[in-house]
Amino acid sequence: MNNNAIVTKDLTKRFGDFTATNAITFEVGQGEIFGFLGANGAGKTTAMRMLCGLLKPSSGEAKVAGYDIYTQTEQIKKRIGYMSQKFSLYEDLTVKENIRFYGGIYGLSNRQIKEKTRQLLARLQLEKEAGHLVSSLPLGWKQKLSFSIAVLHDPSIVFLDEPTGGVDPITRRQFWDLIYESADKGVTIFVTTHYMDEAEYCNRISIMVDGKIKALDTPSGLKKQYNAGSMNDVFLQLARAKS
Amino acid sequence: MQPIIVENIHKSFGDVKALHDISFTIGEGELFGLIGPDGAGKSTLFRILATLLLADEGNAKVNGRDVVKEYRTIRREVGYMPGRFSLYQDLTIEENLNFFATIFNTTVEENYELIKEIYEQIAPFAKRPAGKLSGGMKQKLALCCALVHKPKVLFLDEPTTGVDPVSRKEFWDMLQRLKTKGIPILVSTPYMDEAVLCDRVALIQKGAIMQINTPANIVAGFGMPVWAMKAKNIYRLIHDLRAFKGVLSCYAFGEYLHVTLDTELDDVKAYLAPLGHEALEIKPAAPGIEDxxxxxxxxxxxxx
Structure with a gap:
């Protein structure tokens, strides 16, 4: 249990009399690709913000990378990477400057930043664009760069909030190649998406409905359980079932 | 008369070619999809057709009227739902709808028949400010506002982007019903699976149309067999397949990989055999729009 990247028990967040996240309990193993699904407004973002140490829970417990989300949020922030759908790099800095900036934020030494920059540019084949403003890159490249920067400091967990929205189908798959590669190195991936084919790429999936986790299993397990041909069918059955 | 005619439209922003030689027509009562990722040029094209932007070259007619010379008339005759939510966040549902009706010199009551079915779904929240609505509800309100003056043509720019699969399905069900009322609809989306819900689609990428056809014909034109493959360690399978010369393409498609070959399947099987993949499965697959x-x-x- 201590080896798990994320452990939550009855994690709850209320805003006034509205319960956004309602007693969710789950575990994510180290190196697992965990899909965190749910309809708009189901409570995914709230749960994710608590796990990242950005929002204090109303009740319940959770540990992320072994740290408590009430008392050790600063340690958590150092051990995680985060990438949102809304592009989170600085558009008016160059590719290289962005890498340098985030490397500094994460406390990497100059030598580490130099080495990481070289590796990252080679991996993404962005050497020629290193001096270009990020604003000049196509969306798909930005998203790949954004992911690579989110794992620059070798975090044990990376949170991805709809990382592939609007990205073309080839780049979307290249993005998942990066995810697989990181998971293969032992990084835990916690990802939300509206593409149900991407849900299939996850080791396990949870589906949130109205603040609660309604289902949690492997994609094939869920399809069997709901007698569905695809994850899209599973999702529609669950999200429609609400009163 | 063709409700929308687009001829050889070009548009650049500085060095960036946003649209390159775009031509197509949309027929009476047709549901026509512009399918492509962000940055393909979809919104630029909408803005030209909605008379908000001038093309560098080419012509376009909406409802028989020229987008440059007759822009005032076009603006009265089209319903346009831009990609960004652009209603008044601090006005309520009701106020937004009345506002748009008034702008177009009409009333909500006059064309209520057209929006009734959609509006009834959000009517319980009529007094709520638009800024406080969920994504799905905002989208329904925006569609009502685009329809309230009974437009002759409907432009919907990425109405389902960032929306969950349930709300997306509901939205497309609404479009199918609107279509039966005879309004031609031009709709854009980055979701490839939505293409099959259109009568015809244009696949657009980097400012150019790659193909225009019915979804069925596009799939039929794929022209080569596709194999679905999976194994216990799918990441390793991808790598092994891509390293093999006879593999033309290998992409993840949900649970399986979609693989095309320029060699016999038996060659691939022989190549994979000694690599020791557990639970290897290979079967024919039907290509889709995304392929x-x-x-x-x-x-x-x-x-x-």
């Missing part, structure tokens, strides 16, 4: 889109993208990339 076709990626194939066309690759052809386009090879040309440029």
């Amino acid at each position: 076709a889109f990626m194939q066309l993208m690759q052809e386009q990339n090879e040309l440029t």
Whole structure:
């Protein structure tokens, strides 16, 4: 249990009399690709913000990378990477400057930043664009760069909030190649998406409905359980079932 | 008369070619989809057709009227739902709808028949400010506002982007019913699976149309067998397949990989056999719009 990247028990967040996240309990193993699904407004973002140490829970417990989300949020922030759908790099800095900036934020030494920059540019084949403003890159490249920067400091967990929205189908798959590669190195991936084919790429999936986790299993397990041909069918059955 | 005619439209922003030689027509009562990722040029095209932007070259007619010379008339006759939510966040549902009706010199009551079915779904929240609505509800309100003056043509720019699968399905069900009322609809989306819900689609990427056809014909034109493959360690399978010369393309498609070959399947099987993949499964697959889109993208990339 201590080896798990994320452990939550009855994690709850209320805003006034509205319960956004309602007693969710789950575990994510180290190196697992965990899909965190749910309809708009189901409570995914709230749960994710608590796990990242950005929002204090109303009740319940959770540990992320072994740290408590009430008392050790600063340690958590150092051990995680985060990438949102809304592009989170600085558009008016160059590719290289962005890498340098985030490397500094994460406390990497100059030598580490130099080495990481070289590796990252080679991996993404962005050497020629290193001096270009990020604003000049196509969306798909930005998203790949954004992911690579989110794992620059070798975090044990990376949170991805709809990382592939609007990205073309080839780049979307290249993005998942990066995810697989990181998971293969032992990084835990916690990802939300509206593409149900991407849900299939996850080791396990949870589906949130109205603040609660309604289902949690492997994609094939869920399809069997709901007698569905695809994850899209599973999702529609669950999200429609609400009163 | 064709409700929308687009002829050889070009548009650049500085060095960036946003649209390159775009031509197509949309027929009476047709539901026509512009399918492509962010940055393909979809919104630029909408803005030209909605008379908010001038093309560098080419002509376009909406409802028989020229987008440059007759822009005032066009603005009265089209319903346009832009990609960004652009209603008044601090006005309520009711106030927004009345506002748009008034702007177009009409009343909500006059054309209520057209929006009734959609409006009834959000009517319980009529007094709520638009800024406080969920994504799905905002989208329904925006559609009502675009329809309240009974437009002759409807432009919907990425109405389902960032929306969950349930709300997306509901939205497309609404479009199918609107279509039966005879309004031609031009709709854009980055979700390839939505293409099959259109009568015809244009696949657009990097400012150019790669193909225009019915979804069925696009898939039929794929022209080569597709194999679905999976194994216990799918990441390793991808790598092994891509390393093999006879594999033309290998992409993840949900649970399986979609693989195309320029060699016999038996060669691939013989190649994979000694690599020790557990639970290896290979079966024929039916290509979809996304397969076709990626194939066309690759052809386009090879040309440029």
